[in-house]
Amino acid sequence: MSDAAVILPEDFPQLQNDTFLRAARREETEHVPVWCMRQAGRYLPEFRETRSGKDFFETCRSPEACCELTLQPLRRFPLDAAIIFSDILVIPQAMGMDVQMVAGKGPTFPEPLKEPEDLQRLQANVDVSKELGYVFKAITLTRHKIQGKVPLIGFTGAPWTLMSYMIEGGGSNTHSKAKRWLYRHPDASHMLLRMLTDVIVQYLLGQVTAGAQALQVFESHAGVLGPEEFGEFSLPYLRDIARRVKEGLKKEGQDVPMIVFAKDAHYAVEDLSQSHYEVVGLDWTIDPRSARERSGGRVSLQGNMDPCALYAPKGRISDIVKKMLERFGTKGYIANLGHGLYPDMDPESVGAFVEAVHQHSKRMIEQL
Numbered sequence: 036m037s038d039a040a041v042i043l044p045e046d047f048p049q050l051q052n053d054t055f056l057r058a059a060r061r062e063e064t065e066h067v068p069v070w071c072m073r074q075a076g077r078y079l080p081e082f083r084e085t086r087s088g089k090d091f092f093e094t095c096r097s098p099e100a101c102c103e104l105t106l107q108p109l110r111r112f113p114l115d116a117a118i119i120f121s122d123i124l125v126i127p128q129a130m131g132m133d134v135q136m137v138a139g140k141g142p143t144f145p146e147p148l149k150e151p152e153d154l155q156r157l158q159a160n161v162d163v164s165k166e167l168g169y170v171f172k173a174i175t176l177t178r179h180k181i182q183g184k185v186p187l188i189g190f191t192g193a194p195w196t197l198m199s200y201m202i203e204g205g206g207s208n209t210h211s212k213a214k215r216w217l218y219r220h221p222d223a224s225h226m227l228l229r230m231l232t233d234v235i236v237q238y239l240l241g242q243v244t245a246g247a248q249a250l251q252v253f254e255s256h257a258g259v260l261g262p263e264e265f266g267e268f269s270l271p272y273l274r275d276i277a278r279r280v281k282e283g284l285k286k287e288g289q290d291v292p293m294i295v296f297a298k299d300a301h302y303a304v305e306d307l308s309q310s311h312y313e314v315v316g317l318d319w320t321i322d323p324r325s326a327r328e329r330s331g332g333r334v335s336l337q338g339n340m341d342p343c344a345l346y347a348p349k350g351r352i353s354d355i356v357k358k359m360l361e362r363f364g365t366k367g368y369i370a371n372l373g374h375g376l377y378p379d380m381d382p383e384s385v386g387a388f389v390e391a392v393h394q395h396s397k398r399m400i401e402q403l
């Protein structure tokens with residue numbers, strides 16, 4: 036393939052396995068599609084090899100490295116989707132904040148937002164093609180190199196999750212610095228959430244133009260909000276993102292399924308099912324049957340095996356998967372874990388998970 040062919044977001048190879056896209060739209064499939072959050076990760080020796088000695092965000096800025104890391108899990112397992120290797124924290128960076136990945140500590144902001152005045156430090160009108168064009172290039176390159184094997188998912192962090200990182204300056208158990216803003220500075224909080232939403236909408240539209248065939252919005256820190264706060268500081272922005280992205284895509288004659296994953300927001304399943312997303316992602320603390328009931332059959336569901344179930348022996352993984360499939364049902368369902376894979380997980384267990392989803396679901400669908 037010539038260089039020119041791989042950098043233009045056109046003439047992509049034809050998609051051969053659209054099971055994931057059909058399930059996202061609640062259409063019939065021959066098996067339940069499956070992918071894993073953090074499927075490109077440190078549990079794979081080839082991932083550690085490619086990443087070794089390089090700065091994390093430098094890796095994110097290399098389209099070739101992102102493409103290679105995205106494709107690695109597909110070479111091992113018959114997954115039904117790929118997710119572009121990148122990070123949610125590229126958005127705060129695009130808005131002018133310094134973010135570093137510190138070994139053993141995780142993402143770190145040397146100068147987090149402390150008070151509302153600090154919002155002035157942020158770039159309000161971000162030119163996403165200039166600041167995040169490297170992600171678009173990674174998506175376009177990967178979409179060519181994936182050769183139509185499976186669809187490519189683009190993603191973003193949701194406004195509240197990004198806001199909490201920008202104020203906490205890194206990971207946190209309580210998120211009390213960020214929550215302090217919600218209670219003490221609600222107007223400034225809304226201003227920040229709106230700024231983030233505007234960037235996110237442009238960023239997601241750019242990802243689809245670049246070749247993303249589905250989009251996932253990660254509200255990873257939903258769980259620290261109660262239903263009231265979620266309703267005020269998260270849900271309206273999640274809705275706004277889906278509505279505006281759909282509107283923007285429609286103008287271009289496009290449409291891609293959107294997934295919302297609000298971790299630990301069990302109280303919000305009804306609301307999330309009525310928020311213009313085709314798919315609601317679930318963590319493992321929700322019972323699939325109750326989620327089905329509460330989502331009212333409007334959306335597809337994705338999830339939600341406890342990632343730690345991958346520590347079980349293979350036969351047991353297969354039993355857990357079977358039970359999960361029975362509880363979700365095989366229609367309008369995308370199998371996944373309830374959160375990302377951990378670095379100490381055995382690749383063979385991931386293989387056993389993927390295989391069990393395919394095997395059991397094929398049998399169940401044949402018997403329908």
Ligand code: CP3
Nearest residue numbers: 072073074075076118119120121122123141142253255375
């Ligand atoms: O395979 C995939 O799922 C795609 C890649 C992906 C990464 N980050 C790569 C990554 C995705 C979807 C993300 C999103 C992301 N990043 C989220 C939302 C999802 C979630 O987990 O809730 C969050 C909260 C982040 C922020 C972030 N980036 C954290 C907390 C960490 C872990 C830090 C650590 O030391 O473990 C990262 C780093 C990161 N992002 C890694 C990967 C594979 C591991 C670090 C490395 O490769 O060196």
